[in-house]
Amino acid sequence: MDSHLKKYGQLIISLSGVVAVWWLVSGLGLVNQNLFPTPPQVLAAAVELYRDGVLISDLQISLKRAAIGFTIGATLGVLVGLLTARVFAVSLLLEPFLTLLRPIPAIALVPIAIVWFGIGEGSKYFVIAYTVFLAVWLNTHAGASSVASTYIRAARSLGANRFREFFEVVVPAAAPHIVVGLRLGAALAFLSLVAAELSGASSGIGFRLQDARQFIQTDRMFVGLIQLGILGALLDSVFVLISRRLVHWESA
């Protein structure tokens, strides 16, 4: 309880500090207000977007894209990661290829995704899923290939077959790494979401940012940025909460 209070207190102090400095810098006329809007201006822009109905709908659409892309990428990442770590033939086939994919950033895939999947939802899912997949695969692979040999020996000498060894020992032993990968993947889903929406979208937070640029509406851009920040931070806290339950033995 006490630590909760402390945490929220810290959050409030830190945020009010940032807003105060922001207000001071933008309000004193030190910089051009068209380029660097004041907090009230940004608030007004947010209210306007809300009245137009796009604030909520953008949020919903972006969240949906991130969620679907994340689900696809995370599922594949966990499955492939477990296979490349524990099945020699699969690692032989896939690892070099995945190592080549790793340095390719999501944004570089946007043009080809649009050619393949059109400017509809498919290309967005693809770009997000790709980014999430790589992060989750890498962490799952690392976790599942470094399972302590005593666990494996213990499982076998206790008569576990390969199936039980995999599901009751390898998977839980790798779980802390997998959870780290999923958390990273969730953060990356947002990064690639914006990359995917910046071109070839007609809705979503990323689109709204790009749209605002054409009319130099910096106040609207700020709204989009703040939305992304809050959404990402909330999601991350939810992840931390869930993962603490999921791999409860890690902190004990």
Add this chain to the structure above:
Amino acid sequence: MMQAALNLVVEPHSMPRTELGRIDVEGAAVSFKGPKGKRIEALAPTDLVIEPGSFVSLIGPSGCGKSTLLNAVGGFVPLSEGTIRLDGEPVTGINPDVGVVFQQYALFPWFTALGNVMFALKRFRLSKEERRDRAMAALKEVGLEGREANYPGQLSGGMRQRVALARTFVTSPKVLLMDEPFGALDAQTRVVMHEILLRVWEAHKATVIFVTHDVDEALILSDRAHIMSAGPGRIIETMEITDDRPRRAHQVTESFLRNRNHIIGLLRQPGADDH
């Protein structure tokens, strides 16, 4: 309090079977690939007969190959020479009839104490209730009644090793391999663990091979102590320990002292501890 919790429950499936669990080590040697492809001999060719149902200790300087010999019996490492037989059958791999209590706690931290013990029972066709009942009985046997819902991270080191013991003994293995299982525990906890181990062993009558650095521990527990030389190790002497149990380090008999001095003398020999 402790005594009451240690009431032994001898399951029908764990009838004493003194005729099973004989180990014949015949010229067994183990070598590992070292750096630059050189072969490092971890265990020099060793002959050893371990009688069914007996409790034997392996003592020797660090790096002499005690764990290696134990791992070879368990089928965890392949032999480079010779054979090891369990009741006449050559050991070719990991065998669930050979139970292991590891040096590091190898409990699964994602299962509760009960879950860990039940893990060992899953290979048998038992109903879930039966599995649960047997696992609970095994935990009771090691004095952990009421702790079944705890995760290993919530238990002390001694309690964890007791869960490990219960997990291994619950299936009544023919052979139990223990690699410095109490090395990380304080002296007091160790005394309690010795009592528990001997009680459980007497109830289940498995053949126990117990690796230790501690001469007193070997003398308190075992029927026989095999003393190994520095690596690549081989057995330099076998000592029968005939004192009646329970034996206590604080009430030493004359033969206990004689044995202790003799073993310490052997371990002190030049070349025996040059690591």
